[in-house]
Amino acid sequence: MRPTFPFFKPKEETDSSKIFKPSRRDFLKLSALASGGVFLGISFQCSGPKGEDRIFAPNAYLSIDKNNLITLIAHRSEMGTGIRTSLPMIIADELGADWSKVKIVQADGDEDKYGDQNTDGSYSVRMFYEPMRRAGATARHMLLMAASQKWKVAMDECHTENGKVHHPDSGKSINFGDLISDVQKMEIPRSEDVILKPFGDYKLIGKDIPIYDVKDIATGKAVFGADVDLDNIKIAVVSRSPVVGGKVVSVNDSAALAVNGVEKIVKIEGAGLPAGLDQPLEGIAVIATNTWAAIKGRKALEIEWDLGENQGYDSADQLKEMLESTKNSGKVRRERGQIEEATKSTTTNIERTYELPYYAHATIEPPAAVAHFTNGKCEVWAPTQHPQWARGAVASALGIEVADVTMHVTLLGGGFGRKSKPDFVVEAAILSKETGSPVRVQWTREDDLHHDFYHAHSAQRIKASLDSSKKLIAWNHHTVFPAIGATSNPAEVHPSDGELGLGCVDFPYDVPNIRIETHESKAHTRIGWLRSVSNIHHSYAINCMMDEIAEARGIDPVNHALEMLGEDRNLSFKEELDGDFSNYGESIEEYPWETGRMKAVIQRVAQEAGWGQNLGGNKAMGFACQKSFLTYVACIVVVEKGGDGKIKVSDVHYSVDCGIAVNTDRIRSQFEGGAQFAHGLATSSAITFKNGVVEQHNFDSYLIARMPEAPKRIHVHIVESMEKPTGVGEPPVPPYAPASANAVYKLTGKRHYKLPFSI
Amino acid sequence: MENYTLKINGESHQVTAEEDMPLLWALRDLLGMKGTKFGCGQALCGACTVLVGGEAIRSCSLPVSAVGDQEVVTIEGLSENGDHPLQSAWIEHVVPQCGYCQSGQIMNAVALLQRNANPSDQEIETAMAGNLCRCGTYNRIKEAIKTASSKL
Ligand code: FES
Ligand code: FES
Numbered sequence: 001m002r003p004t005f006p007f008f009k010p011k012e013e014t015d016s017s018k019i020f021k022p023s024r025r026d027f028l029k030l031s032a033l034a035s036g037g038v039f040l041g042i043s044f045q046c047s048g049p050k051g052e053d054r055i056f057a058p059n060a061y062l063s064i065d066k067n068n069l070i071t072l073i074a075h076r077s078e079m080g081t082g083i084r085t086s087l088p089m090i091i092a093d094e095l096g097a098d099w100s101k102v103k104i105v106q107a108d109g110d111e112d113k114y115g116d117q118n119t120d121g122s123y124s125v126r127m128f129y130e131p132m133r134r135a136g137a138t139a140r141h142m143l144l145m146a147a148s149q150k151w152k153v154a155m156d157e158c159h160t161e162n163g164k165v166h167h168p169d170s171g172k173s174i175n176f177g178d179l180i181s182d183v184q185k186m187e188i189p190r191s192e193d194v195i196l197k198p199f200g201d202y203k204l205i206g207k208d209i210p211i212y213d214v215k216d217i218a219t220g221k222a223v224f225g226a227d228v229d230l231d232n233i234k235i236a237v238v239s240r241s242p243v244v245g246g247k248v249v250s251v252n253d254s255a256a257l258a259v260n261g262v263e264k265i266v267k268i269e270g271a272g273l274p275a276g277l278d279q280p281l282e283g284i285a286v287i288a289t290n291t292w293a294a295i296k297g298r299k300a301l302e303i304e305w306d307l308g309e310n311q312g313y314d315s316a317d318q319l320k321e322m323l324e325s326t327k328n329s330g331k332v333r334r335e336r337g338q339i340e341e342a343t344k345s346t347t348t349n350i351e352r353t354y355e356l357p358y359y360a361h362a363t364i365e366p367p368a369a370v371a372h373f374t375n376g377k378c379e380v381w382a383p384t385q386h387p388q389w390a391r392g393a394v395a396s397a398l399g400i401e402v403a404d405v406t407m408h409v410t411l412l413g414g415g416f417g418r419k420s421k422p423d424f425v426v427e428a429a430i431l432s433k434e435t436g437s438p439v440r441v442q443w444t445r446e447d448d449l450h451h452d453f454y455h456a457h458s459a460q461r462i463k464a465s466l467d468s469s470k471k472l473i474a475w476n477h478h479t480v481f482p483a484i485g486a487t488s489n490p491a492e493v494h495p496s497d498g499e500l501g502l503g504c505v506d507f508p509y510d511v512p513n514i515r516i517e518t519h520e521s522k523a524h525t526r527i528g529w530l531r532s533v534s535n536i537h538h539s540y541a542i543n544c545m546m547d548e549i550a551e552a553r554g555i556d557p558v559n560h561a562l563e564m565l566g567e568d569r570n571l572s573f574k575e576e577l578d579g580d581f582s583n584y585g586e587s588i589e590e591y592p593w594e595t596g597r598m599k600a601v602i603q604r605v606a607q608e609a610g611w612g613q614n615l616g617g618n619k620a621m622g623f624a625c626q627k628s629f630l631t632y633v634a635c636i637v638v639v640e641k642g643g644d645g646k647i648k649v650s651d652v653h654y655s656v657d658c659g660i661a662v663n664t665d666r667i668r669s670q671f672e673g674g675a676q677f678a679h680g681l682a683t684s685s686a687i688t689f690k691n692g693v694v695e696q697h698n699f700d701s702y703l704i705a706r707m708p709e710a711p712k713r714i715h716v717h718i719v720e721s722m723e724k725p726t727g728v729g730e731p732p733v734p735p736y737a738p739a740s741a742n743a744v745y746k747l748t749g750k751r752h753y754k755l756p757f758s759i
Numbered sequence: 760m761e762n763y764t765l766k767i768n769g770e771s772h773q774v775t776a777e778e779d780m781p782l783l784w785a786l787r788d789l790l791g792m793k794g795t796k797f798g799c800g801q802a803l804c805g806a807c808t809v810l811v812g813g814e815a816i817r818s819c820s821l822p823v824s825a826v827g828d829q830e831v832v833t834i835e836g837l838s839e840n841g842d843h844p845l846q847s848a849w850i851e852h853v854v855p856q857c858g859y860c861q862s863g864q865i866m867n868a869v870a871l872l873q874r875n876a877n878p879s880d881q882e883i884e885t886a887m888a889g890n891l892c893r894c895g896t897y898n899r900i901k902e903a904i905k906t907a908s909s910k911l
Contacts, residue, residue: 078857079857080855080856080857080858080894081856082856208853210850210853211853211855213855213858214849214850214853214854214855215841215850216858217849217855217858217861218841218846218849218850218854218855218861218865219794219834219835219837219838219841219846220793220794220795220833220834220835220862221794222858223793224796224858224859226787226793226796226797227793229791229793235788260760260777261777290780290784290788290789291784291787291788291797292776292777292779292780292781292784292788293777295800296777362893363857363859363893364796364798364804364806364857364859364860364891364892364893364894365796365798365857365859366797366798411857411858412857413796413857413858413859413860414857414859414893414894415857416893442797444800445798445799445800445801445803445804665853669853669856669896669899670856672895672896672898672899673856673894673895673896674895675895676892676894676895676897677893677894677895698799698800698801698803699799699801699803699804699891700801700803704891704893705895705897706888706889706891707883707884707887707888707890707897707900707901708884708885708888710895710897710898711898712898713898714898
């Protein structure tokens with residue numbers, strides 16, 4: 001299993017779900033529950049890539065025991081979005097559970113049991129909202145039936161609340177736990193008999209619910225990847241090829257072996273080129289009894305490398321070439337109207353270029369994983385976003401069956417796309433096999449910044465044409481950046497349809513002539529996906545350009561966006577594209593691009609932020625909006641010049657329409673954090689290469705937002721909606737940088753065409 | 760290798776380590792105390808913050824040999840029931856996202872409030888500048904520190 005681009009691999013859609021009783025043994029195996037209880041599995045009926053029906057084995061489990069303890073299996077990875085809370089919360093709410101008595105158990109990576117567990121692309125809530133509700137409602141139905149039979153009353157006179165069934169007319173109530181022996185004898189009800197609660201009856205959904213792990217985190221008990229300990233565990237720190245594709249020529253390890261605590265030196269065979277998305281880089285691992293010894297041992301290694309064809313790579317040179325190429329005609333990816341014809345007679349052309357650097361994920365937890373290989377089987381503990389991919393990659397690296405790999409998922413100390421790649425997990429597995437001991441591979445911060453799967457650097461050129469009445473009549477957008485796919489397949493020299501569907505070809509504005517073109521570029525490092533992916537650069541260029549166009553037309557930027565979105569209607573881009581419109585893996589009919597919803601978030605944010613008010617000379621506002629991952633977001637950034645002449649972001653206003661808001665507190669926290677994350681992208685972070693080697697090493701050269709410069713107040717205005725829920729992990733990022741650049745322009749008169757810009 | 764007696768969270772612990780081993784790795788690898796996290800190894804991120812002699816110290820950059828008989832407090836020893844005013848405030852504001860940086864944030868905030876029971880926004884920002892959070896929980900951290908300070 002090697003997804004090259006997980007957002008758009010034919011996603012197994014959860015069209016309908018089926019609830020059934022798994023064997024009790026199955027559940028016990030999973031959760032090590034001690035007491036007898038009732039268990040429900042949910043199987044999602046999925047249509048596969050070609051629409052054929054497929055039944056997955058249980059995706060999630062729910063159990064209630066005699067002591068009223070409800071256990072729910074979380075099958076998605078927790079990396080800070082709150083998903084480990086939000087999905088179980090949906091089941092619990094439908095059920096009428098006592099939330100304080102719910103226990104959440106993290107599932108291992110297992111495709112047969114849980115279907116797709118890839119936690120990426122902001123789609124967990126989108127995919128599982130409905131099935132989770134049905135699971136809860138089915139269990140509720142059974143409990144109501146059991147209680148009403150016991151009391152000889154009509155079932156619809158009863159309801160569940162706080163872990164009990166109640167019959168208000170008689171004042172009777174009974175704990176769920178006391179009904180389980182009856183429920184165990186029942187058949188699962190037909191799905192058409194199961195009725196979902198009306199939205200107004202929910203007690204958890206739509207509210208601020210604290211995350212399940214908050215106390216463990218605040219007390220240091222939460223277990224992340226590097227926190228897993230096994231008897232006799234060895235620690236590995238690896239010296240990897242400084243240039244992607246490099247190979248070891250020779251090693252002198254005598255000084256390393258002389259370090260107290262160092263036990264062994266092991267070579268990891270790397271993929272070479274292409275580097276691939278799921279394989280380790282070539283390296284020499286120092287195996288020691290503790291991390292410090294391994295770090296010191298690595299320093300003492302003398303390695304001669306054959307650095308291979310990327311050793312002359314200079315990212316600044318490539319960016320220059322990429323920018324140059326945008327002057328030419330490229331491969332046309334979207335075409336509307338007759339752009340040449342239309343621009344013959346234009347009176348104003350605005351032509352701008354935008355350059356964005358490579359970015360590293362820089363999760364505060366650097367990659368780490370633990371593996372124990374014994375008797376042909378491998379047990380792994382890893383902070384992975386994609387446990388099944390990791391499981392498959394480990395199996396193939398070790399030459400064993402997937403079934404012989406157990407993949408436990410720990411909490412992730414941040415993911416942002418980095419920890420979907422299983423390279424570090426595979427390293428741990430290989431080293432455990434080679435040494436015969438349990439091994440923890442520990443990446444240092446330098447390793448993390450030097451050997452990431454980077455967000456691609458990019459060059460863009462946009463030419464906008466206004467006619468004599470200042471109407472925007474043509475939009476010509478060139479974009480060029482090394483594609484994610486090129487990491488595995490060097491023949492991919494243009495961005496994929498999927499990457500262009502991220503904020504580029506889905507340009508929503510009502511312009512009669514549009515041409516979107518791409519140009520060739522090669523990958524000289526490992527390119528991956530970072531929180532919101534190519535939306536980052538596309539949104540920056542488009543929103544900055546729209547601000548300039550509005551100015552040239554003499555229209556307020558907010559009013560301009562509203563005008564350019566046109567009538568309330570559903571957009572479809574397909575007819576104008578050369579290639580597919582990915583729509584984040586969903587059909588455009590089910591998840592249309594609705595200009596009305598975008599306009600509503602724009603109006604809301606403008607109103608909440610007090611857009612248009614006189615702010616005086618030391619403050620200014622900037623605006624941007626971006627639909628991404630099917631969620632509509634508008635953003636206003638307020639910048640302020642302090643007495644010291646420094647510019648700070650005082651306020652950020654977001655308005656978001658993500659359909660039904662499941663856990664409002666976690667939606668807000670994603671936006672709060674997304675703004676801080678994007679603040680770093682906008683103003684301080686950049687990865688550059690010289691001689692094929694990354695020039696940044698630690699947090700003194702790869703700069704991310706620190707508290708003093710971080711945006712001070714972040715206001716999140718959630719639009720009330722009964723539309724299908726969509727994700728919020730990534731959508732806060734794209735509009736932030738352009739909104740802040742537009743604000744800075746208002747304040748200083750200087751536009752920024754290159755990120756990062758210092759303020 | 761040398762033997763060291765460390766006073767951690769009110770108890771004495773013996774470790775045998777190289778003298779240059781940072782306290783962080785003595786805690787994590789030799790004593791199995793995993794609440795203190797590794798983020799950068801260069802005193803740049805604050806994930807490894809503990810109290811040494813009452814001061815917030817980056818344990819990744821303090822050799823175990825330099826600890827001497829100073830009292831070390833880690834997140835595990837901050838309170839018996841996880842109810843130190845800062846921990847309670849952290850829970851009340853649901854500060855964490857991924858949670859990885861939070862032990863260090865809390866320990867750094869403990870030292871701040873010990874020095875200055877009622878810090879201003881600016882003082883909080885300055886004091887917390889060495890603690891990175893990639894998830895971006897800074898504003899809630901600030902609120903939680905203010906809540907805790909009002910209850911001290
Ligand atoms: S790990 Fe010590 S400051 Fe980052
Ligand atoms: S909560 Fe994730 S790094 Fe701070």
